[in-house]
Amino acid sequence: MSDFDITSDTMDGMGPHGTKVGLLRVLGPAHVWALGVGIVLVGEYMGWNFAVGKGGAYAALLACWFAGILYTCVAMIDSEVTSTVAAAGGQYTQAKHIIGPLMAFNVGLYLVFAYTMLEAANAITAGYLISEVARLTGGVVELDQRPFIVLVIMFLAWLNYRGVLATLTFNLVITAIAFSAILILFLSTSGILGAGETHHAELMAGQAALPYGWIGVLAAIHFGLWFYLGIEGTTQAAEEVRSPARALPFGTLAGIMTLLIAATLTWYICVGLIPWEYLGDGVNGSVAPLFDAARLSGTPALVWLLGIGTLFATLASANGCINDASRAWFAMGRDKYLPGWFGAVHPKYRTPYRSIIFLVPIALAFALKVPLDQVVTFSILSGLLEYTFMPLNVILFRRKWPMGVIKRGYEHPFHPIPAIALLCLCSVAYFAVFLGYGTQLVAMIVFYIVASLWFHFRRYRFVSRAAQFTMPWPRPKGY
Amino acid sequence: MTFWGFMEYAAWALSAVFGLYIVTDWLRTDATYPEDVLTSSREGEIEAMTEEHRM
Numbered sequence: 001m002s003d004f005d006i007t008s009d010t011m012d013g014m015g016p017h018g019t020k021v022g023l024l025r026v027l028g029p030a031h032v033w034a035l036g037v038g039i040v041l042v043g044e045y046m047g048w049n050f051a052v053g054k055g056g057a058y059a060a061l062l063a064c065w066f067a068g069i070l071y072t073c074v075a076m077i078d079s080e081v082t083s084t085v086a087a088a089g090g091q092y093t094q095a096k097h098i099i100g101p102l103m104a105f106n107v108g109l110y111l112v113f114a115y116t117m118l119e120a121a122n123a124i125t126a127g128y129l130i131s132e133v134a135r136l137t138g139g140v141v142e143l144d145q146r147p148f149i150v151l152v153i154m155f156l157a158w159l160n161y162r163g164v165l166a167t168l169t170f171n172l173v174i175t176a177i178a179f180s181a182i183l184i185l186f187l188s189t190s191g192i193l194g195a196g197e198t199h200h201a202e203l204m205a206g207q208a209a210l211p212y213g214w215i216g217v218l219a220a221i222h223f224g225l226w227f228y229l230g231i232e233g234t235t236q237a238a239e240e241v242r243s244p245a246r247a248l249p250f251g252t253l254a255g256i257m258t259l260l261i262a263a264t265l266t267w268y269i270c271v272g273l274i275p276w277e278y279l280g281d282g283v284n285g286s287v288a289p290l291f292d293a294a295r296l297s298g299t300p301a302l303v304w305l306l307g308i309g310t311l312f313a314t315l316a317s318a319n320g321c322i323n324d325a326s327r328a329w330f331a332m333g334r335d336k337y338l339p340g341w342f343g344a345v346h347p348k349y350r351t352p353y354r355s356i357i358f359l360v361p362i363a364l365a366f367a368l369k370v371p372l373d374q375v376v377t378f379s380i381l382s383g384l385l386e387y388t389f390m391p392l393n394v395i396l397f398r399r400k401w402p403m404g405v406i407k408r409g410y411e412h413p414f415h416p417i418p419a420i421a422l423l424c425l426c427s428v429a430y431f432a433v434f435l436g437y438g439t440q441l442v443a444m445i446v447f448y449i450v451a452s453l454w455f456h457f458r459r460y461r462f463v464s465r466a467a468q469f470t471m472p473w474p475r476p477k478g479y
Numbered sequence: 480m481t482f483w484g485f486m487e488y489a490a491w492a493l494s495a496v497f498g499l500y501i502v503t504d505w506l507r508t509d510a511t512y513p514e515d516v517l518t519s520s521r522e523g524e525i526e527a528m529t530e531e532h533r534m
Contacts, residue, residue: 020516020519147490147491148490344517345520357502468522
């Protein structure tokens with residue numbers, strides 16, 4: 001044990017490796033929960049309902065639970081590895097320590113692209129929501145969405161720039177409101193409080209049950225991922241939590257439990273109130289299904305609550321994405337996988353300020369120039385590649401540092417079953433994605449292959465070979 | 480000018496204010512502190528100080 005207090009105001013985030021300015025350790029489990037659930041919850045408010053269009057209501061439920069198992073494996077594996085490799089960068093840092101530099105570079109890119117694209121998609125959605133408010137209030141027929149898209153990105157970038165505690169406390173408040181809105185809508189429409197308004201038997205009878213058979217279930221899996229996409233983002237808070245061994249597993253596992261509840265309730269409410277043909281068309285039909293469900297309930301208070309919930313979920317997701325993308329970019333810069341200039345920490349706000357600034361124009365360009373469906377698809381595919389890396393990662397982690405060799409904040413049960421299950425589920429998800437977005441999948445893999453070649457031949461010579469490994473771990477088994 | 484027309488201009492103006500704040504502070508910070516201080520962060524500090532990873 002060290003002889004000085006690292007949690008003191010003067011020494012927090014600084015240490016024996018020569019660190020003069022480090023990220024601030026101020027977060028608790030609730031912030032970790034808010035980061036993970038905040039990124040994801042927008043997927044409950046919109047997007048998941050394309051699964052209904054692909055295969056009907058039951059297919060969407062099966063996709064919801066299939067993806068739920070996949071992400072439960074992700075959350076358990078992440079909780080174990082990140083509570084041990086507690087550094088900014090999350091899965092990038094895990095890959096660096098456990099597999100090697102080329103995998104680390106790729107995983108870092110998956111993370112940055114997945115979160116920056118999702119941030120852009122959220123900003124587009126926020127602009128759309130504000131234009132809908134303008135239209136519904138009779139203000140204007142066609143509002144220019146661009147200033148609102150830009151404002152969302154600039155405001156959240158400013159918040160992230162100013163400090164992680166305010167950023168994630170903001171996320172905690174708006175995510176809690178958005179989640180509570182789902183619970184209140186469920187209690188109000190299901191018959192638990194007052195008369196029930198759902199009509200599951202009528203809306204899910206006959207053709208509506210499984211309109212395209214089991215192939216529809218397979219096609220629905222792609223959009224089932226929406227219910228949970230981003231929960232793995234909790235790992236990016238690893239270097240800013242007060243107690244990584246406690247806060248990361250606690251926040252991540254509480255987050256996936258919250259999402260499993262929110263996803264199932266969302267499905268139950270929406271398929272019980274909205275005909276599947278309308279619910280499944282997320283472009284010309286139900287763009288925001290929970291909001292539409294509230295409108296069908298006929299209660300003005302619920303309409304307002306779910307409208308606010310939709311906007312808050314969108315903001316929370318964009319906010320968490322800026323936080324996570326900047327940490328991954330920062331960690332790569334710090335290890336010289338990217339120019340070391342990005343590895344700077346703001347001496348007053350203690351945030352990776354250059355990484356935050358650098359990613360702002362990229363997010364703006366995608367938000368203003370690229371169609372929403374392309375942005376979202378690129379984000380999902382990058383996420384899927386990242387999940388495929390995780391089983392390999394945890395198997396090697398357990399092999400190189402067996403139980404009892406290093407302290408783990410959390411030990412996930414039944415190893416290697418979750419890893420094998422995750423690998424199998426990812427394979428099925430790839431096939432499902434290939435059915436609908438084969439061209440994008442191939443294009444993205446080609447992009448990452450080209451990026452890998454660039455890293456191997458041009459960038460690797462600059463990487464801090466030894467200095468990047470500062471964890472006081474024993475030598476891995478077999479080395 | 481309609482309410483929503485005003486809101487569009489307000490959104491552009493607020494975006495510019497946030498952007499200006501960030502860029503000004505960035506340039507001032509870079510000019511005030513030496514590069515080796517700003518990029519001195521290293522991972523694993525808390526582990527190095529509190530744990531030796533011996534069971």
